Amino acid sequence: MEYEEIISEEQSISLVHEMYRIYKKGGLPVLIAPPGAGKTTKIIVKLVDLLRRVVVSFPYHPLVDEFYKIMQGRNVVALAGGKSLCFGELRGEFRYFTGRCAYCKYAAKSVPLKFPVHHSMLKSLVDSGLCPYNVLKSDAKNAEVLLKTHRFVLKLDRPLVYDEVHQDLLGRIVVRERLPQCRRSKNELLVELEELRQKCLTDRCDDSDVEQIELLQELLEGECHNIDENSVILSRNPPQRISFGLTATPPERMPKKWDVIKVEVENKPKLVSVPNIRTARPYDISDFLALYEHLRNLHSDIYVAAPQRVLDNINSDRKFAIWGRESHGLTYSSSAILIAEPWLHVAAYEQLPHVAMQLTLIQMIQAAGRIRPWNLPKSRVVYTVGPLVERHEDYFVEFFNVEYALWDGYELRRV
Numbered sequence: 001m002e003y004e005e006i007i008s009e010e011q012s013i014s015l016v017h018e019m020y021r022i023y024k025k026g027g028l029p030v031l032i033a034p035p036g037a038g039k040t041t042k043i044i045v046k047l048v049d050l051l052r053r054v055v056v057s058f059p060y061h062p063l064v065d066e067f068y069k070i071m072q073g074r075n076v077v078a079l080a081g082g083k084s085l086c087f088g089e090l091r092g093e094f095r096y097f098t099g100r101c102a103y104c105k106y107a108a109k110s111v112p113l114k115f116p117v118h119h120s121m122l123k124s125l126v127d128s129g130l131c132p133y134n135v136l137k138s139d140a141k142n143a144e145v146l147l148k149t150h151r152f153v154l155k156l157d158r159p160l161v162y163d164e165v166h167q168d169l170l171g172r173i174v175v176r177e178r179l180p181q182c183r184r185s186k187n188e189l190l191v192e193l194e195e196l197r198q199k200c201l202t203d204r205c206d207d208s209d210v211e212q213i214e215l216l217q218e219l220l221e222g223e224c225h226n227i228d229e230n231s232v233i234l235s236r237n238p239p240q241r242i243s244f245g246l247t248a249t250p251p252e253r254m255p256k257k258w259d260v261i262k263v264e265v266e267n268k269p270k271l272v273s274v275p276n277i278r279t280a281r282p283y284d285i286s287d288f289l290a291l292y293e294h295l296r297n298l299h300s301d302i303y304v305a306a307p308q309r310v311l312d313n314i315n316s317d318r319k320f321a322i323w324g325r326e327s328h329g330l331t332y333s334s335s336a337i338l339i340a341e342p343w344l345h346v347a348a349y350e351q352l353p354h355v356a357m358q359l360t361l362i363q364m365i366q367a368a369g370r371i372r373p374w375n376l377p378k379s380r381v382v383y384t385v386g387p388l389v390e391r392h393e394d395y396f397v398e399f400f401n402v403e404y405a406l407w408d409g410y411e412l413r414r415v
Contacts, residue, residue, distance in 0.1 A: 005038030006374055007263060012042040015261060019043075019244055020050060022259045023159070030165055030245035030254075033263035034399060035369025036331065039246045040067060040163065047161050047244060048074075048145055055146045055154055056161045057240070063163070064147045068118055075144040077136070079152055080119035085133035090126050095200065095210040096133075098217060103201050106131040113139040150237040165245030166362060169255060170355050171222065171236035175345035179231035181215070182224040189216050225351035232351040249365040251358040252395055269373035271382045271400035273389035277407050280343040280386065285310055288385060291407050292338055295383060299336035305367035306340035322367050334371045335379055339364055341386040361395055364388065374399075 007015070019029035033039050044067070048054055058064050061080070068078040083089060086096035087106040094100075101107050109130050117140075122132035140146060141156060148154060150167060162168060181189060193216040196209055222235035245258065254260060277287045288306075292314065295302050304311065304319040311319050318334065322342045342363040348356040364384065373380035382400065389396050396402055405412040 005036065005042065006265065007033060007038035007042050009042070011263075012038065012046055015043060015263070016046040016050060018261055019047070022261075023243055027259040028242060028245060028257055029261060030247065030250075030258040031261050031263070032247055032250050034265060034374040035248040035366060036372035036375050037248070037263055039248065041070065043246065044161055044163065045070060051159050051161075053144050053158045054161060055148065055156060055158060056163070057148050057150050057152075058163045059150055059167055061149060064149060065118075068116075068147055071145060071147070072116065075115045077113070077115055077117045077140045077143040077146055078119055079136060079140060079146060079148040079154075080133075081149075081152055082133045085119060085122060085131070085136060087126055087131035087133070090123060090132070095205060095207075097197065097200060097210055097213045099197055100201065101134065101137075104131070104134075107134045110135050110138040113142070115143050117143070150240075153238045153240060159243035160240060161244045161246070162240070162242045163246050164248070165242065165258075166247045166249065166251055166358075168237055168240075168242065168245075170251060170358055170362075171234050173344060173348045173352060173356055173359065174218070174233040174235060175347050176231050176233065178229065179224075179226070179233075181219055182226035182231040182233075186220060189220055192216060193220070227347060227351060230345065230347035232345075232347050234352055234355065248369060249362040251362065252392075265374055265399070267374075267377040268399065268401045269377040269380045269382060270403060271368070271384065271389065271396060272403050272405050272412070274383065274385045274405055274407050274412065275387050275390050277385040279306065279310055279340040285313065287407060287409070288340060289313060290409065291383075291385070291412075294411060295336065295338055299334075299381075301334045302336040302338060303332050303334045303371060304338050304340070305342075305370070307342070310340050320370070322363060331372055332370045336381045336383065337368060337371045337373075338383045339367050339385070341388065342367070343386075361388065361392055365399060368399075 015031060019031060022029040031039060031043060044056060064078050082096040088094035089096045111130060119136060122136060125132045125135060146154060193213065196213050199205055200209055218233060218235050222233050225232040277291060279285050279288050292304060304314055305322040308321055311321065322340065342360050344356050344360060368382045371380055373382055389402060393402060403414065405414045
């Protein structure tokens, strides 16, 4: 389905000039607009045109790839980390981990790059005995536009445009069962990390060693909240000096350091909340599946966003996992979407209630945005289940015209 972005060409010029004015005064301009409004295709493109030498950071590689296509013909490079480009990983000689490059024999050779360059183009360099990751790190700074993910750190004296800037504020939550490392001091973790790194530099380490290195690095970069059965890790993206921020789904409480520029939505799509159906564990999902079949008769092209355990019971190619890369920045052609409860593990809400709830609410908005409801609000409808919309109605009415209905086992009855 074709659609027109909310942000017009004329408006995009005005918004970029306002963001630049705030930036030059030393502020942090953050543009807030719904998914599909035109933040990437219009605002970020115009920021690149204005700044010329710039770093643009996205949450996931698929978004980097999409923007790289938009940037074709420019002096641009799309970056990737060592796990994708390390010589040892590609040749199966050794495993990559942060810090190995300083000791790696393949890090001494390089060749100049000709831009534009996407990281996937460089893997053939291993046939010449060159490390694609080292070549990329050595020469990428010569590109005018650098595209990366939030977890890839670049220390360059140029502006940083940071997409989905709420991720820098909130981080991400990982729940692991019975993790004894959470009870140890940082000094103990550092000692074990150094021992494992040295082992992997001198001997061939196995997958468990590399996984332990990655876990220790995650613990040292984040916060660990230990409870009897589960450990909750709040992992933040590496700190970077952000020049321009953009987000479709801000948290309920925005930081004071943000200089907010908000794109108001005149025509909001309809959201129908069905609070008497639950999909979070330990609830039975049979009512949700029945509702899906009912809605599929009303909307033959309906999409479903749900946890994987729910998706496994749905026979359709119009579905995606509610957490993860598929639920960010991508567009699905559909007139409706049914969203299951995006609940995190209960331990996350016990240990980090505010952050966990903000991430949950944001994820619902992100999932709804995949069908671009704000671009064609009269022909799009979002269905959600569970109590979240009712409990946080003030948040959702910013984005939707909210209605409520109850499922009686056969049809929806509006209330």
